[in-house]
Amino acid sequence: MLEHVLNIELEWFIRILCAAIMGALIGYERHTRSKDAGIRTHTIVAIASALLMIVSQYAFSGAADPARVAAQVVSGVGFLGAGIIFVRHDLILGLTTAAGIWATSALGLCFGAGFYLLGFFVGILIIAVQLLVYRYFNYSSTRTTMDLLILMNDKGSIKDVSTLFHQMGYGQSDNIISKAEEDGYWYLKTGVIATKAIAPNEILAKLEALEGIESAKLR
Numbered sequence: 001m002l003e004h005v006l007n008i009e010l011e012w013f014i015r016i017l018c019a020a021i022m023g024a025l026i027g028y029e030r031h032t033r034s035k036d037a038g039i040r041t042h043t044i045v046a047i048a049s050a051l052l053m054i055v056s057q058y059a060f061s062g063a064a065d066p067a068r069v070a071a072q073v074v075s076g077v078g079f080l081g082a083g084i085i086f087v088r089h090d091l092i093l094g095l096t097t098a099a100g101i102w103a104t105s106a107l108g109l110c111f112g113a114g115f116y117l118l119g120f121f122v123g124i125l126i127i128a129v130q131l132l133v134y135r136y137f138n139y140s141s142t143r144t145t146m147d148l149l150i151l152m153n154d155k156g157s158i159k160d161v162s163t164l165f166h167q168m169g170y171g172q173s174d175n176i177i178s179k180a181e182e183d184g185y186w187y188l189k190t191g192v193i194a195t196k197a198i199a200p201n202e203i204l205a206k207l208e209a210l211e212g213i214e215s216a217k218l219r
Helices: 002-031 039-058 067-082 095-112 116-136 157-167 200-209
Strands: 086-088 091-093 144-152 171-179 186-194 213-218
Touching (some): 002 116, 039 067, 039 095, 144 200, 157 171, 157 186, 157 200
8 A cells, every 4th residue: 555655656756857857948948048037937837837737636636626726827827927027118028938937837737747758848849949949030120138237336437338338239228326335336227228139148247347347247
């Protein structure tokens, strides 16, 4: 009896582990794009979805509609995705990441139901679509934005920052500057606008190489 129970729960563990692996892979692709929802978010969504699917299948079997709990995952994850979508400079951003989270929840349900091959096939297909479309169909007419928080020793460094963005072919918007009384540093909140793919790591490295810039990070 004990061995039978252990075998069943081992199967459940494998389902959740497969969901976690695929969620992490999809999240890693988002992480490489410097998106807010990355590895942790996608992994947790996948794990939770798989768990709810298992609970829905076995905990309520015979007592109620076993599909009811799983059905709520689809609508519930919609609220999480809605928190990622926002509008900036007349652009709707975060749609792809929100869709990815929704798809990750579906994969979690798939693995939770025991459909391993289908889950891995769809997960790999999602990652392939993300990578290939980004690489080959990144149209230059599409505007992209990125928000930065820059720590400066001197307020005059704003001019150097603007000059750097101009040299790199980026536009700039929403300059908000403030001074911290406790440490004497100047804080610049600014936005980068481009009609090409933005390279966050390159921008941050060049900003921190400027004289008078203490640090720069995404916000």
